[in-house]
Amino acid sequence: MSSVAARPSAVPPWRVVFGAVFVMSWCGNQFSPLLLLYKQEEHYSTLLVNLLLGVYVGGLAPALLLAGALSDRYGRRPVMSVGTLTALAAGAVLALGPLGVAPLFIGRLLAGVTVGIAMAVGNSWLKELSQAPHDPAADAGAGAxxxxxxFTLGSGLGALVAGALAQWGPRPEVLPFVLQIVVAAPFVWLVRRIPETSPGDLGGPLRRQLRVPAAGHRRFLRVVAVAAPWLFASAALAYGYLPVLLSGSTGSWGLAYATALTGLTLGVAALIQPWAxxxxxxxxxRGLVVFLFLAAAGLLVMTGAQYWQSLWLGLAAAVVLGCAIGTGLVSGLLEVQRIAGPRDLAGLTGVFYTLAYxxxxxxxxxAAVTSLFGTTTLLLALVVLALLCAGAVLLAYRRHLPTGERTTTVVAQGGARSPERDGAARR
Known part of the structure; x- marks a missing residue:
């Protein structure tokens, strides 16, 4: 597929793709504050509601790994168009949740596919539209x-709206998903008017194209891959698991509190990103080390909130974990963009998010092993594990840098060095 220009528009094309990623992220995270609703109204077990929260990784991981390669082969626009359609399908199926568990599982899988496409393809498309000739004024980090x-604004607002409707609106198991469909529907048409940035002319077998050589880069393996899982572990614990742990203290306001935790976590994550x-x-x-220390600190505060059943400490944990998520997301994406070659960007972004999710x-x-060890012990074990991962990243702090970064640093210090030799030494 050749690059196709859109009709002239007063709206920069990156804004439309930003909106598409926003509504697709809304689709993925609107379910989080509803866990207590299903636990209380449908009497689902803690393990089952957490399975419903996490099952969408089953749709997300394949989408992350496949969508990037497919967009390199066929173009960003057609794959993102599919993502906008799966967002509508996910909302429609989830709205059938009162009929039983099956629609919830299927809807969550479709939501996972939606978010996977948004992360692997939408992020790459945003990066490519945030540079010349589409946005000459953007700086190098604007795309990330x-x-x-x-992602964070869509995830946060989706959860806030869904939680508020579930707490105070009619038909709490249906209305949030109907609204999500209404918000997402215009983007089925809008994304088709955006300039194509990927030639889509790759030939050969798809299996070969699915290979992501940059995923074997030592910088990715020893730094990014170590930190990535803590991104959404922090998110899931902050607004998926903590509301359940504190449900005995929230009483009839459990949904509102779960919504507050979600909005606070993701709101802080969005606000801190310019500083990140x-x-x-x-x-x-440095960015990923700060992220891991913040994650450990947030988990420690969360442990205290659970131990003392303190709603205020729960809110404090959401703030600290939100700082961690915002810092880790920006730092992780910037690391990925520095490591990936032009043909590897979408694929490596998909691998990064697969590890993160x-x-x-x-x-x-x-939830499966709490009866064996106790919640407090398990949370403290997570704190220790996060600190160990921070130590592992510190060991590779300045090592295995992608070609160019160390060269720039050395020249700034007054020396000259061959980038070819540096690149070979770091791989």
Missing amino acids: RRASTA KRIDSPSSA AGFLTPIVL
């Missing part, structure tokens, strides 16, 4: 910031 902001860009450094893993399964594991 816009992508992470669209300043923390990131192309010559070190693996952390979303953390509450399922905790």
Whole structure:
């Protein structure tokens, strides 16, 4: 497929893709504050509601790994168009939730596919539209910031609206999903008017195209892959697991409190991202180290909230974990963009998010083994594990940098070095 220009428009094309990623992220996260609703109204067990939260990784992981390669082969626009359609399908099936568990599982899988396409393809498309000739004024990190902001704002607002409607609106198991369909529907048409940025002319077998050579880069394996799962482990624990742990203290306001935790976590994550860009450094893993220490601190506060059944400590944990998520998302995406070659960007972004979303399964594991070890012990074990991962990233702090970053640093210090030799040494 050749690059096709859209009709002239007063709206920069990146804004439309930003909106598409926003509504697709809304689709993925609107379910989070409703866990207590299904637990209380449908009398589902804690393990089952956490399975419903995490099952969408089953749709998300294949989409993350396949969508990027498909968009390199056929173009960003057609794959994102499919994502807008799966967003509508997910909302429609989830609205059938009062009929039983099956529609919830299917709807969550479709929501996972939607978010997977948004992350792997939407983020790459945003990055490509956030540079010349589409946006000459954008700086080098604009694409990563816009992508992470669209995701966090969409996830946060989707959860806030769904939770508020579930707490105070009619038909709480249906209305949130109907509204999501209404919000997402215009983008089925809008994304088709955006310029194509990927030639879509790759030939050969798809299996070969699914290979992502940059995923074997030592920087990715020893820094990014170590930190990535903590991104959505932090999110799932903050607004998926913590409301259930504190349900005995929230009483009839459980849904409102779960909504507040979700909005606070993701709102802080969105607000901190401009500062997170300043923390990131192309010559070190500073951003991801800060992220892991913040995640450990947030989990420690969460442990206290659970132990003392303190709603205020729960809110404090959401703030700290939100800071962690915002910092880790921006820093992780910037690391990925520095490591990936032009043909690997969508694929490596998909691998990054696949690893990150693996952390979303953390509450399922905790719910399954809580009877053996106790909640407090398990949460403290997570704190220790996060600190160990921070230590592992520190060991590779300035090592295995992608070609160019260390060269820039050395020249700035007054020396000269061969980028070819540096690149070979770091791989």
